[in-house]
Amino acid sequence: MRLLTLLLLRLMAAVLLCLTLTIVGLVWDAHRSIEADVSATATRVDQRLRALYWQHLMWRNGISRGSLIPLPDWDTVETQSIISPGVCVTFGLPGTTPHKLCSQVEALGPPAPHWFAAAYLTVMGDFSPVVRQLSLHDERAGPILTAADTEAALRRAWSEISTVVNVAVMLAAGIAVLAAIMIGHALMPARAIVGALQDLEEGHLGPHLGKFNSTEFNHIANAVNRLGTTLKQTNSERIALTARLFQVQEEERRALARDLHDEFGQALTATTALAAIIETRAIPERPDIAHDARAIAKTQEYLMKILRTTLVRLRSQSIEELGLEASLRQLITDFNAQSKSGTIFRLHMGGHLAELQKQVAVDLYRVVQECLTNASKHGRPTEVTVRLEHRNSSEPHVTLSIEDDGGGDSGHVSTALGQGILGMRERLAGIGGSLSIANARKGLLITARVPLSSEGAHV
Incomplete structure (x- = not known):
C-alpha cells in the first residue's frame, strides 16, 4: 500500500474517531440540556402557581383564605410561555382531574429518524420526570409533574446533533482534502529518491x-x-581492473600462441620429418615400421590442424595489423570453411570502424568469436548473422548484434553461469559496454552496446 494512502486512511480513522467522540459528547450534552430544561421548567411553574395564588388572595382581600384552594385557571398562555420547548407540565388540585400543558413541539425541527430515536433511547434511556409538591399556605395543593415529551426531546436532540455533525463532517472533509494535498506535497521527495x-x-x-x-x-x-x-x-x-585483466589475458594469449608456434609447431614439423625418414628407411622385411611411420605422420597432421585452429583463436595480432573489419571477415570465412553442419555465417558492417580504439576492437572481436563458437557448438542454426555498426550520433556508440535461427531460450541463457556468457559480460563491462540476450524469430539475438564516450571505451 502506498504511504500516502496509508497516511490518509489513518487520518480518516482519527477523524472518524474524533467525530464519533464528538457525537457521543453532543448526545450526552443534549440529554443533560433537556433534563436541565425540565428542572428549570418545574421551578418556573411552581413559582408561577404560587404567584397566582397570592395574586388571587389579594383580589379577595385575604378573606376566607382556606377556601382559595382550588386556584384559578393556571393553564393559560402566560403559563405556557414559561415552559421550555418540548416539555410538558401536569398538575391538578386535589379532587380534580390533572391537566397537562405542553409547549410547542413543531418549532423544535423535523422528526428524528427512527434509527436515531431507537439508538438514542437505547443508549440514554427515557427522560426522567421532575415532581414538585405545591404547598399553599401550609396546605398541599398537589404535585407538579414536569417531564420531557419523548417525541419533542428526540426532535430537539436530532436538530442540535445533526447541525453540529453536518458542520463537523464538512470540516473533517476539508481537513482531509487539505491534509491529502499537504501530505502529498510533503512526500514528493520520496518519488525523486x-x-x-x-x-x-x-x-x-x-x-x-x-x-x-x-x-x-x-x-x-x-x-x-x-x-x-x-x-x-x-x-x-x-x-x-577488468580492462587490465583482459589486456593481460591478451598478452598471455599472444605469448602462448608464440610458444605453441615456436616450440610445439617446430616439434610437430620435426616429428613429420622423422616419420618420413623412418618410413623411407624401413626395410622391406618390416612393413609394420613403415605403417607406424605413416600413422605418426597422420597423427601429426591432425595435431598440426588443431594447432593452427588454436593459434587462430589465440592470436589478436591480425586485428592490430589488418584492422577489425578485415579480421572479422577472415573470422567469418574461417567459420564458413570449418562448418560441418552447413551453417552459413554472414557479416554486415557499417560506420567508421577503423576509428575504434585498439582495446575496443579486440574485445568486440572476442565477443563475436565467442558467440559464433557457442552458436556452432550448442545449437544447430542454418544461418548466423553478425551486424556491427559505428554510429556517430549525439551519443557515439558501437552496436553489435549476433542473431541465429538455432532455437534456444534467452531466459535460460541470460541466467546461465557459463564462462562464455560471463566472460563476454565482463569484457564489455571493461570498456563500459553492456550485453543483452533476447529471443529472435527462430533463435537468439545477442546485442552488445559500447558507448564510445565512456572511460572504458578509450582504454
Whole structure:
C-alpha cells in the first residue's frame, strides 16, 4: 500500500474517531440540556402557581383564605410561555382531574429518524420526570409533574446533533482534502529518491538528488548521493581492473600462441620429418615400421590442424595489423570453411570502424568469436548473422548484434553461469559496454552496446 494512502486512511480513522467522540459528547450534552430544561421548567411553574395564588388572595382581600384552594385557571398562555420547548407540565388540585400543558413541539425541527430515536433511547434511556409538591399556605395543593415529551426531546436532540455533525463532517472533509494535498506535497521527495535509486539500479551512477525542504529527506538524499558516488568510484575501479585483466589475458594469449608456434609447431614439423625418414628407411622385411611411420605422420597432421585452429583463436595480432573489419571477415570465412553442419555465417558492417580504439576492437572481436563458437557448438542454426555498426550520433556508440535461427531460450541463457556468457559480460563491462540476450524469430539475438564516450571505451 502506498504511504500516502496509508497516511490518509489513518487520518480518516482519527477523524472518524474524533467525530464519533464528538457525537457521543453532543448526545450526552443534549440529554443533560433537556433534563436541565425540565428542572428549570418545574421551578418556573411552581413559582408561577404560587404567584397566582397570592395574586388571587389579594383580589379577595385575604378573606376566607382556606377556601382559595382550588386556584384559578393556571393553564393559560402566560403559563405556557414559561415552559421550555418540548416539555410538558401536569398538575391538578386535589379532587380534580390533572391537566397537562405542553409547549410547542413543531418549532423544535423535523422528526428524528427512527434509527436515531431507537439508538438514542437505547443508549440514554427515557427522560426522567421532575415532581414538585405545591404547598399553599401550609396546605398541599398537589404535585407538579414536569417531564420531557419523548417525541419533542428526540426532535430537539436530532436538530442540535445533526447541525453540529453536518458542520463537523464538512470540516473533517476539508481537513482531509487539505491534509491529502499537504501530505502529498510533503512526500514528493520520496518519488525523486525512488527515481534516483532506480537510476542507480540501471547503472546511472553518481549523485542525483538536490536539497529538499525536509531535514529527514535531506538525510536520505545525502545517503543516496554518497552511495551513488561510492558506486561510481567502485565501478570505475572495477572497469579499470577488468580492462587490465583482459589486456593481460591478451598478452598471455599472444605469448602462448608464440610458444605453441615456436616450440610445439617446430616439434610437430620435426616429428613429420622423422616419420618420413623412418618410413623411407624401413626395410622391406618390416612393413609394420613403415605403417607406424605413416600413422605418426597422420597423427601429426591432425595435431598440426588443431594447432593452427588454436593459434587462430589465440592470436589478436591480425586485428592490430589488418584492422577489425578485415579480421572479422577472415573470422567469418574461417567459420564458413570449418562448418560441418552447413551453417552459413554472414557479416554486415557499417560506420567508421577503423576509428575504434585498439582495446575496443579486440574485445568486440572476442565477443563475436565467442558467440559464433557457442552458436556452432550448442545449437544447430542454418544461418548466423553478425551486424556491427559505428554510429556517430549525439551519443557515439558501437552496436553489435549476433542473431541465429538455432532455437534456444534467452531466459535460460541470460541466467546461465557459463564462462562464455560471463566472460563476454565482463569484457564489455571493461570498456563500459553492456550485453543483452533476447529471443529472435527462430533463435537468439545477442546485442552488445559500447558507448564510445565512456572511460572504458578509450582504454
